Amino acid sequence: MNVVFSTMNYMHEEIREEMRKKFLEIYDKGSYILGTEVSQFEEEFADYLGTQYCIGVGNGLDALFLALSSLGITTGDEVIVPSNTYIATVLAISRTGGKPVLVDPNIDTYTLDPSLIEDAITEKTKAIIAVHLYGQSADMDLINSIAKKHHLFVIEDCAQSHHCLYHGKKTGTLGDIGCFSFYPGKNLGALGDAGCVVTNDSVIAQKVRALANYGSIQKYHHLYQGVNSRLDELQAGFLRIKLKRIEEYTQERIRLANQYLNGIVNPKIILPKLSKDSTHVFHVFAIRCESRDDLQQYLLEHGIQTIIHYPISIAKQPAYSDSHLNDLPIAEKISQEELSLPLYYGMSDEEIHYVIDVLNEY
Numbered sequence: 336m337n338v339v340f341s342t343m344n345y346m347h348e349e350i351r352e353e354m355r356k357k358f359l360e361i362y363d364k365g366s367y368i369l370g371t372e373v374s375q376f377e378e379e380f381a382d383y384l385g386t387q388y389c390i391g392v393g394n395g396l397d398a399l400f401l402a403l404s405s406l407g408i409t410t411g412d413e414v415i416v417p418s419n420t421y422i423a424t425v426l427a428i429s430r431t432g433g434k435p436v437l438v439d440p441n442i443d444t445y446t447l448d449p450s451l452i453e454d455a456i457t458e459k460t461k462a463i464i465a466v467h468l469y470g471q472s473a474d475m476d477l478i479n480s481i482a483k484k485h486h487l488f489v490i491e492d493c494a495q496s497h498h499c500l501y502h503g504k505k506t507g508t509l510g511d512i513g514c515f516s517f518y519p520g521k522n523l524g525a526l527g528d529a530g531c532v533v534t535n536d537s538v539i540a541q542k543v544r545a546l547a548n549y550g551s552i553q554k555y556h557h558l559y560q561g562v563n564s565r566l567d568e569l570q571a572g573f574l575r576i577k578l579k580r581i582e583e584y585t586q587e588r589i590r591l592a593n594q595y596l597n598g599i600v601n602p603k604i605i606l607p608k609l610s611k612d613s614t615h616v617f618h619v620f621a622i623r624c625e626s627r628d629d630l631q632q633y634l635l636e637h638g639i640q641t642i643i644h645y646p647i648s649i650a651k652q653p654a655y656s657d658s659h660l661n662d663l664p665i666a667e668k669i670s671q672e673e674l675s676l677p678l679y680y681g682m683s684d685e686e687i688h689y690v691i692d693v694l695n696e697y
């Protein structure tokens with residue numbers, strides 16, 4: 336049997352006609368940038384999260400960059416960031432001129448270890464970015480209380496945590512600013528690049544909106560040296576259709592993930608550990624294995640595709656070779672042992688059981 340790592344085919348087949356209708360509606364209307372689809376999506380996403388403001392932007396990296404910029408983070412400022420995130424989180428800091436300060440995650444949850452944060456704080460520290468990696472919330476109560484004590488901003492990177500609940504509240508609403516990616520493969524994905532910034536702060540919201548639109552609120556009046564990073568009408572229209580189904584998509588991922596959690600029994604394999612404070616939406620079903628590369632090859636030989644999130648830690652990336660980023664042991668260990676199993680809306684129980692059986696025989 337062949338099992339692909341991920342496919343959107345099943346999801347997209349179900350909503351094919353609705354998406355086609357939406358495409359034609361926008362196509363015929365002839366308004367493609369900053370129109371009503373975007374403003375309606377922004378309103379619906381803010382309502383859904385329970386936050387006051389939502390600003391559609393071009394992608395998740397821009398969402399993070401615009402969030403940091405709206406807080407005035409610039410050259411010489413330091414921002415604390417987990418050492419094991421996707422590189423976009425760190426690139427966003429570098430783009431402001433600020434310095435990323437890597438802090439290791441907790442080895443059980445893979446999210447920022449709050450006990451290591453205070454040692455990394457200096458008088459230059461301005462903010463902490465909490466990444467809800469793989470789909471489980473970071474320890475936001477502790478992170479927020481450290482931030483409060485040191486007068487730091489908290490930005491949530493929610494690129495992998497759509498519909499994740501921390502103490503019943505959705506990620507994105509727990510810090511000062513939430514940043515989302517709607518890259519097609521995300522748990523809420525557009526049909527191209529897309530993202531958004533959410534906040535309850537009207538000043539931040541207005542600044543992000545201006546920065547994303549050439550620094551302008553009023554046409555041809557430029558308050559800031561902004562960028563062009565806007566969610567477009569087509570992507571907003573497609574996202575509105577998928578947003579209505581996010582609960583269903585998430586519950587199905589959790590149902591499939593539970594089968595892995597209950598079915599995989601192999602002392603060589605470490606399963607994801609569930610936090611008592613957060614739901615897990617399994618954007619990534621991450622296992623660990625000391626002989627990870629061998630396991631990946633074995634699975635491939637049995638027709639099972641897997642991915643490594645992420646094979647090279649940030650500190651070891653050539654892009655940061657001149658930056659002397661601290662090379663941290665937990666990030667290093669995860670980069671050597673992590674393996675992501677196939678998981679997608681529409682995956683059959685037969686496929687899940689096949690993966691479980693093959694893993695248990697390893």
Ligand SMILES: Cc1ncc(COP(=O)(O)O)c(C=O)c1O
Nearest residue numbers: 394395396421423424494516518
């Ligand atoms: C944790 C994390 N942050 C940021 C991003 C960047 O999002 P985008 O690809 O939309 O720029 C991604 C996804 O790619 C991500 O996984």
